[in-house]
Amino acid sequence: MxxxxxxxEATINGLAYVGSxxxxxxxxxxxxxxxxxxxxxIRFSRAIHQAMSVGVGAIPIVSLISLFVGTILALQGAxxxxxxxxxxxxxxxxxxxxxxxxxxxxxxxxxxxxxxSAFAAEIGTMKVxxxxxxxxxxxxxPVHFLVAPKFVAMAVMMPCLTTWAxxxxxxxxxxxxxxxxGFTWASYFRATLDALVLRDIFTGLIKSxxxxxxxxxxxxxxxxSTGLGSEEVGRSTTAAVVKSIFLVVxxxxxxxxLFYFTAPQ
Amino acid sequence: MAMExxxxxxxxxxxxxxxxxxxxxxxxxxxxxxxxxxPAGETMVILGGSGSGKSTLLRTLVGLEQPTxxxxxxxxxxxxxxxxxxxxxxxKKVGMSFQGGALFGSMTVGxxxxxxxxxxxxxxxxxxxxxxxxKLDQVGLxxxxxxxxxxLSGGMKKRAAIARALAMDPEILFFDxxxxxxxxxxAAGIDELILKxxxxxxxxxxxxTHELASAFLIADRMILxxxxxxxxNGTPEELRGSKQQRVRQFMDRIPEPELNAEIDYLQMLTxxxxxxxx
Numbered sequence: 001m002x003x004x005x006x007x008x009e010a011t012i013n014g015l016a017y018v019g020s021x022x023x024x025x026x027x028x029x030x031x032x033x034x035x036x037x038x039x040x041x042i043r044f045s046r047a048i049h050q051a052m053s054v055g056v057g058a059i060p061i062v063s064l065i066s067l068f069v070g071t072i073l074a075l076q077g078a079x080x081x082x083x084x085x086x087x088x089x090x091x092x093x094x095x096x097x098x099x100x101x102x103x104x105x106x107x108x109x110x111x112x113x114x115x116x117s118a119f120a121a122e123i124g125t126m127k128v129x130x131x132x133x134x135x136x137x138x139x140x141x142p143v144h145f146l147v148a149p150k151f152v153a154m155a156v157m158m159p160c161l162t163t164w165a166x167x168x169x170x171x172x173x174x175x176x177x178x179x180x181x182g183f184t185w186a187s188y189f190r191a192t193l194d195a196l197v198l199r200d201i202f203t204g205l206i207k208s209x210x211x212x213x214x215x216x217x218x219x220x221x222x223x224x225s226t227g228l229g230s231e232e233v234g235r236s237t238t239a240a241v242v243k244s245i246f247l248v249v250x251x252x253x254x255x256x257x258l259f260y261f262t263a264p265q
Numbered sequence: 266m267a268m269e270x271x272x273x274x275x276x277x278x279x280x281x282x283x284x285x286x287x288x289x290x291x292x293x294x295x296x297x298x299x300x301x302x303x304p305a306g307e308t309m310v311i312l313g314g315s316g317s318g319k320s321t322l323l324r325t326l327v328g329l330e331q332p333t334x335x336x337x338x339x340x341x342x343x344x345x346x347x348x349x350x351x352x353x354x355x356x357k358k359v360g361m362s363f364q365g366g367a368l369f370g371s372m373t374v375g376x377x378x379x380x381x382x383x384x385x386x387x388x389x390x391x392x393x394x395x396x397x398x399x400k401l402d403q404v405g406l407x408x409x410x411x412x413x414x415x416x417l418s419g420g421m422k423k424r425a426a427i428a429r430a431l432a433m434d435p436e437i438l439f440f441d442x443x444x445x446x447x448x449x450x451x452a453a454g455i456d457e458l459i460l461k462x463x464x465x466x467x468x469x470x471x472x473x474t475h476e477l478a479s480a481f482l483i484a485d486r487m488i489l490x491x492x493x494x495x496x497x498n499g500t501p502e503e504l505r506g507s508k509q510q511r512v513r514q515f516m517d518r519i520p521e522p523e524l525n526a527e528i529d530y531l532q533m534l535t536x537x538x539x540x541x542x543x
Contacts, residue, residue, distance in 0.1 A: 041384075122371075125370070126370075130364070131367050131369055134361070134363055137356060137359070138381045138433075139352075139354075139356035139385065145384075
């Protein structure tokens, strides 16, 4: 009985949490899409500021990680492909895994660490310092003012970062391909382009947008639900990272399954 | 009684009227049906010890907490019944200075003061800059536009917060513990600023504090809250002359026996009988 109760309670809490994320995302969507038609200005300058820190600031670390992951993929792939005498397939293996899966996923993990946690810390600190209350007393809605620009920035920057990560991953695979598998850089990139179809890239980019929305929703929700006291900010930040990683992987699973079952045979 | 032109629509010159206000945090009732009026153009000081419910009262007045029952009439309208857009319109006429200042750490002092103007008025940038300079000048912070809040001292932060609260030329100004955490000289400076604003603008002000000296200096009327009830409501002279035991204890700073048990503390907060322990 206790076990079923625990499972039931956890399920209800989980659903309630997803509901709160949906409410926050809905509020942000309203602020971005509907409110401008009602004469409420939307601050693009804030969204651009966020986009710079979320996107441009992440380029060096995303580049490095994607390059390494591409090389690792090539090494691991070659280990098996060599046995089959199909070492030349290493380019297509890296290209497909990077664009469909690891490009979006590794980018999401980096962005969670850099920006999801920062959203939670920023909003959490504002909550503790009564700045969120101050916004409300000034008739400025926190969702409109703080959360919506973050959603816009993420929805734009995640696919951009992911595209870059895909490219760097392929380049990382190329490092192995050129030095150990008899490719030239030109032939490696040609093999990559031959292996990819547009669908591979698009499914990856659609996932990256979804990841971006999940990361923003979780980061902001954790920030807004910060309790009293500065130690609560630490708790929110940790929770934002852990929950974001879990939800990103869950969303990844759902979308990958969806794309698999809807793929043209 | 001082009547401002802007308060003409308030019946009887009452800026805020609170009727039988009850506020709960979860199961626990914090305010037990309190009623009072704040006359327009006057300064009302809400006194009370820690846990008396004075902060909750202030948060409810500015709409950060929802009342469980009762009415808050502001400019003649029941705040609880307003739609979201009506409430936002009302909030533009109300300023609030928070205990810690609550300045936005990522913006300069000038941007903090300019924010409500940028968001709510069609004023162009150069006009906003002039208004910002004017407001900072009123609180004695001329020339600090480009400072970040973290670079300011405690007293300056509070002044900047007051400038931000003044930005929209509010009819009612709320202060949460304006002199808490400041040394006596800086605190006296804040009191002086409040008096100056009162004299210059004849604004309605509601000040929550537990600092007696400051309260008696700035108040036109005072209420003393204790365990979520109003135990005294009158002019500073009336409160000073009160014979009521609870008022005397507060005025004469007579300590209470220390609370050691959690249950006693919870009872002190709410004045309720403790629930059965689980």
